[in-house]
Amino acid sequence: MNIDEQLKQLAQQTCPKQVDVVDSVMAEVRKHPYLQPVAKPAVRKVRWVPWASLTAVAAAAGLVVVNLTPAVAATYNEEQIGSMMASVADYNYYAPVESAAENPIDYLYDDYSDEY
Numbered sequence: 001m002n003i004d005e006q007l008k009q010l011a012q013q014t015c016p017k018q019v020d021v022v023d024s025v026m027a028e029v030r031k032h033p034y035l036q037p038v039a040k041p042a043v044r045k046v047r048w049v050p051w052a053s054l055t056a057v058a059a060a061a062g063l064v065v066v067n068l069t070p071a072v073a074a075t076y077n078e079e080q081i082g083s084m085m086a087s088v089a090d091y092n093y094y095a096p097v098e099s100a101a102e103n104p105i106d107y108l109y110d111d112y113s114d115e116y
Contacts, residue, residue, distance in 0.1 A: 099106075
């Protein structure tokens with residue numbers, strides 16, 4: 001007998017009894033209390049009073065910050081900021097660095113300290 005004939009015989013076989021394992025499995029499940037479903041806790045109601053007060057406090061704090069920001073920001077010194085920007089754009093300040101980049105050997109042996 002080859003494998004194909006054996007497969008045909010297995011396909012034609014039927015079980016003499018009705019197989020139902022659901023009842024036996026459920027009986028076993030009922031024996032163990034940890035497998036029982038747990039009742040859901042009652043839904044807690046949301047209290048709106050704390051949320052409303054927190055929102056009001058946050059809004060008040062936001063208004064204070066918005067109103068104080070222009071007063072605090074207006075205390076800068078325009079002349080000082082302008083002079084700092086001008087010193088950054090001053091090319092004489094960077095002259096020794098540029099000369100060192102153009103000719104590093106001469107820069108090492110020349111004394112530029114008296115020029116600046």
